Amino acid sequence: MQFESVSVLIPTLNETFSFIQTVETVLDKCALADIKEFIAIVCDRTTKESLEAIEQAKRTAEEKGIPLHILWQTTPFAGGAVRDGIDAAQGSHLIIMSADLETDPETVPDFLAMQKKYPNDMVTASRWITKRSFQGYSKIKLILNYLFQKIFSVYYRTKLTDITFGFRCAPTLLFQAIRWEEVKHPFFLETALKPLRLGVTIHEIPTQWVERQEGESQNSLLQTFKYLGIAFKARFRKKMKY
Numbered sequence: 001m002q003f004e005s006v007s008v009l010i011p012t013l014n015e016t017f018s019f020i021q022t023v024e025t026v027l028d029k030c031a032l033a034d035i036k037e038f039i040a041i042v043c044d045r046t047t048k049e050s051l052e053a054i055e056q057a058k059r060t061a062e063e064k065g066i067p068l069h070i071l072w073q074t075t076p077f078a079g080g081a082v083r084d085g086i087d088a089a090q091g092s093h094l095i096i097m098s099a100d101l102e103t104d105p106e107t108v109p110d111f112l113a114m115q116k117k118y119p120n121d122m123v124t125a126s127r128w129i130t131k132r133s134f135q136g137y138s139k140i141k142l143i144l145n146y147l148f149q150k151i152f153s154v155y156y157r158t159k160l161t162d163i164t165f166g167f168r169c170a171p172t173l174l175f176q177a178i179r180w181e182e183v184k185h186p187f188f189l190e191t192a193l194k195p196l197r198l199g200v201t202i203h204e205i206p207t208q209w210v211e212r213q214e215g216e217s218q219n220s221l222l223q224t225f226k227y228l229g230i231a232f233k234a235r236f237r238k239k240m241k242y
Helices: 017-029 048-063 077-088 105-117 139-155 172-177 186-197 221-236
Strands: 006-011 035-042 068-072 093-096 122-126 168-171 202-206
Touching: 006 017, 006 077, 006 105, 017 035, 017 048, 017 105, 035 048, 035 077, 048 068, 068 077, 077 093, 077 172, 077 186, 093 105, 093 172, 105 122, 105 168, 105 202, 122 186, 139 221, 168 172, 168 186, 186 202, 186 221
Parallel strands: 006 035, 006 093, 035 068, 122 202
Antiparallel strands: 093 168, 122 168
16 A cells, blocks of 8 residues: 555544644645545534634635545534544545644644655554643543543553554554444544554654633543443454454
């Protein structure tokens, strides 16, 4: 497999200027030939203001020759939105991002550089590689996040430092071939666990996390504990069932 171009998947619910900045930063920082398309994944709950922001970003992208598709999701919840985006992606590789700037668009060029070097592998961003990478993260969630990373790294025998952060790049055909189960936020953990179980090599790159400046997060503290369900299921399932 060779790296040809990337589909950038961005589920959007209540973001406006953050969505626009995400798209514009990717366009400014990356070679345009590396970007196949943006896919903004929306639903009935996506606000009017968000849809207007998407249209503005769409015009900006298309002026540079990059299509921005608006995909109305049919699979429910946040994970379901990304699953629909995975099915629609047409680049050789895809990146999963959020529209709220909590996934730093400045990191995308690093994703592409690593993916070009290892086109058959996955690349994932880690907030734990460098110090002070979390800005605005609650202390309780930070402690729990650290503990979960350590537990999952032992449980899955991996050296990954941020297995729960769903900011990833992967070969499109790989993600389209996996039988995903989760539709809510645990899906983002699933996107690391199942490739690990399939023996896919995953490379980490450093990133930072900054608290969103608009809208409300849909990932509550309770959702964090729900990650344990897919962690146990994926660990003991036979590889042939993925």
